[in-house]
Amino acid sequence: MATLSKHDIEESLLSALLHNPESIPEAVSVCDDPDLMDEDTNRQLWKGILDMYAAENGPAPDPTSLMSHVSQRGYLTKDTAKERLARIVQLQEHAGNVEGWAEELLGLKNRRDLRALLPRVKSMIEDPEADLDSIQKEMTDAMAERHSIAEPARASNVAVSMLDRLDGKQVGYMPGNLKTGMPELDNLIDGVMDTDLVGILARPKWGKTSFMVQMIVGQKLIYPEGHIDVFSMEMSEQRMTYRIVSQISGVPYQTVKRVMRDPDEIGGEEKQAVRSAAERVAGWEGELRIYTGSMTPRQVCQIIRANTTRDAAAENDHLSVFIDNFQSFGKVVQREQMEEASSLIKDLTLDCESPVFLLSQVNRNCVDQNRPPRIKDAKGTGQLEQDFDRAITIDRPDMRNPHMSVDELRSMGIREGWAVIGLDKNREGKEGTFEKYFHGPTMQFVDQEPEESEAGDAMLAGAGRGPSEDDEVETGSAEDAEDIFNV
Template structure:
């Protein structure tokens, strides 16, 4: 029975190699050594070409299955929809195996150390079995407690935005911000991170940039901290006065001591998901924010259809917000060309996938309102808000200083 489940999981992964990027399955979950080697081959090969995977598998294994056998596993695999159920069965089997091994070790050597290992194995198994029983007891208890004890609503940024969101960026929220090119979406996300860090020194911010490198992002953050233009930092830093140099050194040190992390080398969905999991799991509740700039550049290996790829990205980000009760801000680029008289962005303008609107708790658009006679006014128009009202928030955007200020 267990071997059959392992075979099914391997078959699904052979058909959908990209799922190994976000799956919780570990190599040592497989009892059959050849399934372990197949799993590792699938993870190591970025291509979805079966011949590439089989070639890597032959390098990893001393006694590999023949070509026809592996091809049969692929062809006889169940549909992708069965993966979640099979993974849960595998996980339960792994726990049972761990308990049995702990019992055997304790029977052979009934020492305190082995007794503790047995208790831990039993406790882990019980915790996983009862991870979600469908009851609302904990949610009801939390609601009752919130009526007697004030709780922070979420990560705070701009005052008006916090008010519209009901107190800040709350856990389980996927907040998508759409903008056309050159509107200032990266600068706005820098300001969100800046405000979050300044409002609460305990807040940790993971910033995933897929357009710029760390040096460019550092310049933007230093510009926001000091008001010195990022272009000056890039090309004329040596010409600045000693006072400005001292100010920049001070702000750079402040950034280094903050809980800001910038990632410029993680491009695939799996890499981003693993990093968020790693950091969010170690962060205090209500003290974590992830920003992704931007959705359209996140890659899902072996998925060629852009509509499907974007849908996979937004669904996985939404799962992360629920799993760790964290807010994630995801930027999305809108098309330049809008064939209508009123150029104000609409939900229908979200490019490439309806899943962006569907999976997001909040959708807002950053744009320059046509009725305002100033090129420095940028409006954040909230057009979807599951737990609150819709609104338009005006900002003064000083581009050379990377600064957004609420009007």
């Protein structure tokens, strides 16, 4: 709970009460103060719950009856109550320990307004012999907590962890030195820090989601015990897992789908390779948690906070978070809220100490000007350029020149199917680029272009610029998101 903001804790308590109305007495026993909550809308909903609890034979405070009650009492307008309740009831992750949420809120309230010290102050006035130094120290500590409720991190603790590592007492994953799973990129980044917000930037269909899946596979192969959260508003958990199996097994994605559609139709080595890769994924000690469907930035952040808190309590490694893609938030929040979304996600990395990889489209400037994409091209809000600690760009020179033939591209030194991966921003060190070939069948970036004589035409389908069946799996839904912000 300590990693959640007070606003998040307020909504967590309200969610818990609406999911478990029979537990309202537990919360009221902790605190029946109508002003328990700071945020006005949350406070009015809490007052409505107290009203309904106090009324004999009153209705159970389900979302509909609560909305009617607070609007009839004039606490809130019906639309305001409906909007807030619609968000609160979706917080399934927090519908558990009601008494715990209430105690957390009361603790924050007491530390904020110093009420717990008032009896001691009264005693000091009435009794001149009271321990003045002790009371002054308590008041000083309380005032310090008022300005900084969060427990500070301590350099001494980090240093002890460093010594344990040097002495061989700590092995495996080291927080602050996460590898991406792509050696060339790891050499440039030199370890992802646990408070990093890392952007992955490219035009639609240039391979952002494939790059993300490849990084997920790379991290899980290096750290099988670590937990990863993935948020995708445009791809189901089945499609993503099939792509992971395709990359691990080397079996084309379309073949993986055919094997799963009719296991008896395709046999032999390919079927066995798919089985082995699926067994490997099924055996990962750490969970790969995939969240799909439309969510607001605040909902995403609440889920991540809950997961990192649980993982820390269980002493599990929470490796990283992937969000595919930033522009999808534009479907559920207003344009002016997108700037706030970037800041929310950046603050999350600092609070939860878990790096976030955020996929973002770039505008058409790189195509119109026939140049590699840059961090300043990120769509949606200029806040991304400020909030990103590192920015990875994916350039497809052949895709920037769709009107040119293969021979014309080669005359310009451009190789079909090859991508230039760049580090356009790096707070921790150098920037640079390296090249990878995009292998369409398995949808991953590889070191060498497969030889046509060995792979055959079927294996090369979708590896170059032309559209292929695999292209439809890429995130971005063609140019649907292109006009969200009219950039």
